[in-house]
Amino acid sequence: METTTHKIEFISQGFLLKGVLHLPQAGQPPLVVGSHGLEGSKESAKQKVLSTLLVKNNIAFFRFDHRGCGKSQGDFITDTSLEKRTADFINAVQHVLDLGKTSRDLAIFGSSLGGSTCINAWNTLLQMDVRLCGAVLCSAPAKSRTVEKIPTGANNGRPALPLSFFKKNLLFNITKKAVSLSNVLIFHGDADEVVPVSNAHDIYTLAKEPKRLIIHENGDHQMTSKKDQAEFEKEAAAWFLHCFSQ
Template sequence: MRTYEKFDLNGLHGIIRHVSNKFIVCCHGLFSNKNSKKYIEIEEMALEKGISCIRFDFRGCGESKGEFAESTLTNRIKDLDIVIKYISRKFNARYALFGSSFGGMVSIAYGKQGKTRAMAIMSTPYKIDTMLNKNFTEDLEKYDILKMAESCSHVLVIHGINDELVPCEHALKIYEKIKPPKKILFVDNDHSFSDAKERKRALEEVVKWFEKWL
């Protein structure tokens, strides 16, 4: 039986579409939110395959409380941990992480703990040169994403060949560091995956990957 739940966890707002204890946990990008087309679309695809989906807004984004200035990698890892602990308690969840852009960095940083069964990252950089604010930059300097990727496995890396923000080199370097099993896929799309046809193809690959490992 499918169920629909809106939740508020310490100010983090999100939506759970539940159909089984297999979960895709969506991690949006730096300036995005849970209602990005890719997350709504993968939610429907996942449900058709008997996989539950949770999408939420990190603090300071979308409907969640907090200031956007708090959007450090450390804080987003903490937010993700709150959400995962919730579905683990309530549903005994087996989960996979699906992160886009900065959400992919969050996924790698969290996934290095080895608790996630699989991961898919899109448009993900291994470093960010943009100066959001001093706190963001100083926090990010504490993390070595490529080093963390060495502790991750069961990862699908997807990147648009027309990505105007993150060069394909980032995907290749991350993929090189990840432990097998792993897969990399380049598609004809931009950073936001705005081309609907190619986005659908990429998301279908994500669901197939998670079907295999969840």
């Protein structure tokens, strides 16, 4: 199948953000927009998988770097919060839709903090000129206080993070916002060492039907099991296709 790839730039609250739009050959396809995790980027594994998987199913996919991440403008330490990520996500959706290369049938994807971003953005997206068809969430925290492994140590991309960074920017409880979700597929590992699986159960309990919860036995936060990855690919593609067919 022939596909086209477009490098996209857009502005979110004064920051120049960069992304990639993957389009199938079919005209005016439905659109999925993805949000990566806290220290991820548009090059994160699940984002790359979806960029191929969805296009094969005649679905467009847009992946981008949030501010302070990847090739987008911003400083990770000063420009990261759930609200800022949510603004980036909404602006990404609006910009891609305004390009006119897709239909206005929209579904969303988020991994880890990206899943929280999707939940937080849901009600705003419902008020936009789109048909919000559904979501796929992976290892998403609804309550940040439940997070068990906070990445404070320095790495190649940034200096060490003080606990005050998380208390100031990433302290949230969006559990109640899950009541607005529908057509949501949730993946979570029951051995997630970062975000306890209780978050997935809380989100699933509150979300509206249709909904589905897939718990990976002994699954970790990064979904490193090849078996779990294969199930993710199969079930996520089927879920998005079902969402858009309704």
